[in-house]
Amino acid sequence: MRPAEELRYLILAAQREGNRLLGQALRPLGITPSQAEVIRVLQQHGPLTLNGLGELLVCESGNSPSRLVDRLVTLGLVRRDVAANDRRHIDLSLTEEGSARVRQITEIEERLYESIDAAAEGRELGEILAFLRAFVGGLPAGQAVARRTHR
Amino acid sequence: MRPAEELRYLILAAQREGNRLLGQALRPLGITPSQAEVIRVLQQHGPLTLNGLGELLVCESGNSPSRLVDRLVTLGLVRRDVAANDRRHIDLSLTEEGSARVRQITEIEERLYESIDAAAEGRELGEILAFLRAFVGGLPAGQAVARRTHR
DNA sequence: TGGCAATAGATTACACGACATATATGTCAT
DNA sequence: ATGACATATATGTCGTGTAATCTATTGCCA
Numbered sequence: 001m002r003p004a005e006e007l008r009y010l011i012l013a014a015q016r017e018g019n020r021l022l023g024q025a026l027r028p029l030g031i032t033p034s035q036a037e038v039i040r041v042l043q044q045h046g047p048l049t050l051n052g053l054g055e056l057l058v059c060e061s062g063n064s065p066s067r068l069v070d071r072l073v074t075l076g077l078v079r080r081d082v083a084a085n086d087r088r089h090i091d092l093s094l095t096e097e098g099s100a101r102v103r104q105i106t107e108i109e110e111r112l113y114e115s116i117d118a119a120a121e122g123r124e125l126g127e128i129l130a131f132l133r134a135f136v137g138g139l140p141a142g143q144a145v146a147r148r149t150h151r
Numbered sequence: 152m153r154p155a156e157e158l159r160y161l162i163l164a165a166q167r168e169g170n171r172l173l174g175q176a177l178r179p180l181g182i183t184p185s186q187a188e189v190i191r192v193l194q195q196h197g198p199l200t201l202n203g204l205g206e207l208l209v210c211e212s213g214n215s216p217s218r219l220v221d222r223l224v225t226l227g228l229v230r231r232d233v234a235a236n237d238r239r240h241i242d243l244s245l246t247e248e249g250s251a252r253v254r255q256i257t258e259i260e261e262r263l264y265e266s267i268d269a270a271a272e273g274r275e276l277g278e279i280l281a282f283l284r285a286f287v288g289g290l291p292a293g294q295a296v297a298r299r300t301h302r
Numbered sequence: 303t304g305g306c307a308a309t310a311g312a313t314t315a316c317a318c319g320a321c322a323t324a325t326a327t328g329t330c331a332t
Numbered sequence: 333a334t335g336a337c338a339t340a341t342a343t344g345t346c347g348t349g350t351a352a353t354c355t356a357t358t359g360c361c362a
Contacts, residue, residue, distance in 0.1 A: 010284065115286075214321085
């Protein structure tokens with residue numbers, strides 16, 4: 001199997017297993033990995049419109065995350081208000097309850113990053129980051145990562 | 152943003168964008184990336200039982216791919232026969248029509264691998280492969296990759 | 303000002319992806 | 333031989349992912 005093919009499947013495998021681990025860790029909080037990403041982005045960059053949120057999400061990049069936000073509103077974690085000046089826009093922000101989960105989410109993510117660092121033990125992550133940035137640069141999901149890292 | 156966090160999101164971004172590109176390229180064939188993986192695995196390793204197939208798939212690793220196979224049977228690309236000796240098993244194999252698509256799938260995958268190689272230009276893929284193998288080794292999706300590469 | 307294009311979101315449709323549970327078949331101990 | 337257990341697959345449910353289409357609102361210009 002050529003390296004590019006193995007790499008393709010290893011990236012798929014890493015994404016799936018990482019998401020599965022994160023999902024299991026988040027389950028006691030009653031939220032999914034995608035929902036946790038929204039909460040973190042709103043905490044760090046909010047308030048945002050739906051489009052603004054979409055440009056910062058890696059999951060759902062290129063799509064409008066209205067369904068994802070719907071569930072968070074239903075869960076009482078996100079507030080969705082129609083913008084006063086332009087009624088086509090909505091203003092998204094965390095509710096009290098949403099803010100209250102940020103700490104737990106951060107701790108769970110921290111454990112994921114520790115397991116990533118463990119697998120990287122003695123390796124140069126810079127090379128890997130550079131390759132992946134080159135592959136996704138210019139594409140929506142890659143731009144979302146760039147927007148999140150550059151500030 | 153710490154490197155492990157950026158890496159996490161870059162892996163997610165790479166998987167999403169790769170899958171989106173592949174999906175668009177496969178669309179004229181009327182199949183999805185996951186379905187293409189099944190067809191390739193059956194071509195290279197078939198005939199297989201459902202469990203045997205599941206152990207070789209990176210998508211749907213850990214799950215039983217019965218619904219994925221269902222759709223391929225409906226499309227007329229895969230044959231599903233109850234095993235003669237043990238009626239709990241099923242024998243999965245490609246139909247004529249399924250075999251006929253292998254060439255086109257291979258060409259489309261080839262173009263994806265070329266774009267991966269382009270992003271890797273002048274970089275050492277070995278480091279990246281080693282890191283990802285370490286991260287997913289032991290987990291179902293990682294074992295599926297290992298089973299596919301070791302032969 | 304009246305209407306048309308542009309913009310922001312919402313909705314629909316289909317296929318996963320993950321987890322839990324159910325059903326059918328075979329195996330084995332007694 | 334029978335009943336408990338194990339195995340292989342199927343099904344149900346919920347939440348994404350992706351693309352396409354619909355609706356509401358605003359801006360613009362003839």
